[in-house]
Amino acid sequence: MKWMKNLKTYTPPTFTVVRDDYRCIRCKACVEQCSFDATFYDEDEDKVWNWDANCVGCERCAAICPTEAITIKKRDYPYRPNYSWEGHVDGLKKRAIFGGTPIVSMGNDRPYKIYWDHMLLNASQVTNPSIDPLREPMELKTFLGRKPHFLSFNEDGSLKTQIAPQLELNVPIMFSAMSYGALSYNVVEALGRAATEMGTYYNSGEGGLNKDHYKFKGHIIVQVASGRFGVHKPYLDVGSAIEIKIGQGAKPGIGGHLPGEKVSQTISETRMMPEGSDAISPAPHHDIYSIEDLRQLIFALKEATEYTKPIMVKIAAVHNVAAIASGVVRAGADILVLDGFKGGTGASPQVVRDNIGLPIELALAVVDQRLRDEGIRQDVSIVAGGGIRNSMDVVKAIALGADAVYIGTAALVAIGCTMCQQCHTGRCAWGISTQDPHLSKRVNPDIASQRLINLLKVWALEIKETMGAMGINSIESLRGNRLHLRGIDLTDREMEILGILPAGE
């Protein structure tokens, strides 16, 4: 279908679809695959053509094209060059035209400094042996939860101290909270299968749990967020841990957003809300206005599950995160989740995503240090998330003080996501963040779960290799071991906050 562009709502296209007419065989694969109405076939002209203004640069057409006839190119800035206004003109126009604040998705895409890339790892030479993980044992298993301050034993040598409930992780990597609703059924299925196979956990997110996914019991972390969607006794019981979501790195200070476009029949059943209505969670939990209130919810959940599960509290990395974290630990959280500002989201106002929060590297370092200084670090395990892109980010996070990490975006990229930032539209061309029953078929859970398993296995091997190089044979010995990190291209103050030495020192 062709239509004229509407100048009243027009902003210049970001991408242009370049098609090599010699290579194009008119098979129309791209036409069927484009879920954003950017590709059309004209029978009269026998031509495939594009409506560039609709193209989001998701690369689906280019990927599916059997003759590689398609190239998606980013258009140059269309207006007169202007250093201070570039990147702001279209945003301003959109607000003026549509009268609403733009909603975006994925993580913060602004060019803020990435501290992972300014930290270097150590290796053993001569005076201490490096370890070969292919020939020698290497331990990645870790336990999350409250650890006792000391151990006491009975006279027969058996353990007297009661150990608090723990999460057992075979790899220190978990899949972060991405709700059924934000993600398609097949993706949740794939995450569940991969977590089960790898002996780790996936997080249900705040949208409740589809009844089909109760089969992943033992590998689910269930989330209780401010909207309380889909929270009931069986839901709490199926989780290996319960996560209270106070904040999310991509949108600190506001609640979850699920646009009504994505609230389908099954989502409405799972979330226990009307079909097609926006699911906008309240910004705060309306029963939490203090540390004492948080403590009440933590213990209400512990009571409801008979003290058999660790309670996690997830907070976004914000300015005085160390003090907040200390309060959260004292409120009784067994696991503290820190989410950095590069963390992803299914929908967030652009101003919030791009301007609020802290890099996870800094937040993690200050929280770990603060909890150690206060002598309460063993009361809690720290899980870091928000901007973990590769296995070395995992190693650096653990060396900075994390017990384990959450990956979200990385997991989605593993199963096809190209980070086109259209999750909020519900039209994901890769079948990941959509509830359209036809689009969501694009993720085959068999293929997707295998890719996730491969990813975790490869990352585990890479972590073992680098730990071996450092002469460490257990992930527990790496945790908080900041002597294995050196800063490069960082200011003294930044290194002081990170608690690391400069390269060469």
Added chain:
Amino acid sequence: MKIVKIKEDNCVYCHLCEVACIVEHSQSKDIIKAFKREEKPIARCTAEFNYPVSYSIMCRHCDEAACMEACQTGAMHRDERGYVIVNPEKCVGCWMCIMACPYGVIKRDNRREVWGLSVKCDMCPERSLPACVEACPNDALTFEEL
């Protein structure tokens, strides 16, 4: 006997099975030439779509093949691999196979000047894995033991 299994839950309606089939049955087996230079063969598989359902369907190579029963010349026969195949030498283009086929997977190729010819999946005799199965990006077609 191995057959192509159709998994409609995974079909994304990309038509790549049809593209692969056309290339495989072309003279040059070159995708550009098959589509743009030569007389294009008919795809033996068809991607069907009725939102939200989609799947690719091709000959099921039935044990009791209705097309074989209906064929008056014996052109439709079972080959040594066990698949139902058309012998173009014998086909007279009466289209009774098309009338009989319960899946609608036999197609007419009108380009044969006199006789016409029934066209259907031949299970890619020159390949170990049928072209459509190899091309499917989402494992909606798999080559499995029956």
